[in-house]
Amino acid sequence: MEVSVNREGELAVISVSGDVDLYSSPGMRKAITAQAKKKVPLIVIDLEGVDYMDSSGVATLVEGLQLSGRYGGRFRIAGLKPSVREVFELSRLDKVFSIFASREEASTAG
Amino acid sequence: MPQEYLDLKVPSNPKLLRLVRRTVAAACEVMGFDPREINAITLAVDESCTNIIRHCGGGGYHGDILVRLRMLPDRLVVTIRDYGGAIDLARLNDCLEQHRRELQDQRSVRPGGLGVMLIHSVMDRVRYRTNQDRGTVLRLVKYLGKRKGD
Numbered sequence: 001m002e003v004s005v006n007r008e009g010e011l012a013v014i015s016v017s018g019d020v021d022l023y024s025s026p027g028m029r030k031a032i033t034a035q036a037k038k039k040v041p042l043i044v045i046d047l048e049g050v051d052y053m054d055s056s057g058v059a060t061l062v063e064g065l066q067l068s069g070r071y072g073g074r075f076r077i078a079g080l081k082p083s084v085r086e087v088f089e090l091s092r093l094d095k096v097f098s099i100f101a102s103r104e105e106a107s108t109a110g
Numbered sequence: 111m112p113q114e115y116l117d118l119k120v121p122s123n124p125k126l127l128r129l130v131r132r133t134v135a136a137a138c139e140v141m142g143f144d145p146r147e148i149n150a151i152t153l154a155v156d157e158s159c160t161n162i163i164r165h166c167g168g169g170g171y172h173g174d175i176l177v178r179l180r181m182l183p184d185r186l187v188v189t190i191r192d193y194g195g196a197i198d199l200a201r202l203n204d205c206l207e208q209h210r211r212e213l214q215d216q217r218s219v220r221p222g223g224l225g226v227m228l229i230h231s232v233m234d235r236v237r238y239r240t241n242q243d244r245g246t247v248l249r250l251v252k253y254l255g256k257r258k259g260d
Contacts, residue, residue, distance in 0.1 A: 091228065
């Protein structure tokens with residue numbers, strides 16, 4: 001799994017690629033936590049490059065949502081492949097998150 | 111009827127979960143499961159192994175995990191065995207129920223509960239047998255061509 005962070009003003013886009021599982025999710029968690037600590041107003045998690053995600057990945061995103069909510073920040077996820085979207089649906093968490101088709105949409109939507 | 115099965119023995123190392131997933135997915139593909147089912151079954155086995163690595167023996171299980179994939183004409187039977195001591199089945203059920211309640215009011219979600227819920231969501235049958243000396247065997251069954259809830 002690879003994680004990259006692109007910060008522009010009030011927006012931080014965290015792009016993730018590869019498999020997100022028990023082994024790799026701490027890397028994603030570290031990137032999300034770092035942005036939340038800086039109280040970035042809008043955090044977008046771009047999952048376009050993710051083919052597989054398990055519950056540890058989903059739980060990490062829930063944690064990010066909760067952390068950003070504490071300071072009034074917005075937390076969005078984008079670019080879910082069908083296999084990843086399925087995990088959110090099975091977890092019944094697809095309604096909890098703000099999910100966008102692309103990082104561009106997630107970055108610019110009101 | 112000839113037996114068709116595949117045995118995997120892996121150390122309880124999270125780095126190797128990917129290897130288990132690839133093998134499970136390949137077996138499911140050979141059996142004729144569709145891509146959505148393959149993803150779901152792979153997820154269930156991955157979550158089962160993850161729970162063993164995370165929870166067994168209190169602070170982490172360092173033994174092997176044995177995964178057997180029995181490919182029957184109408185179903186896949188996965189048995190996942192560890193030797194990490196007995197698990198508390200009542201606690202496991204409580205964990206599952208608590209997770210369902212948490213989801214209803216959208217409070218915090220704990221990874222352990224979520225994993226167990228996913229296993230139950232995607233597999234047709236889930237059964238645990240646990241023993242302090244012999245460890246735990248988790249048996250998962252998925253039928254071919256059967257939608258969950260049929």
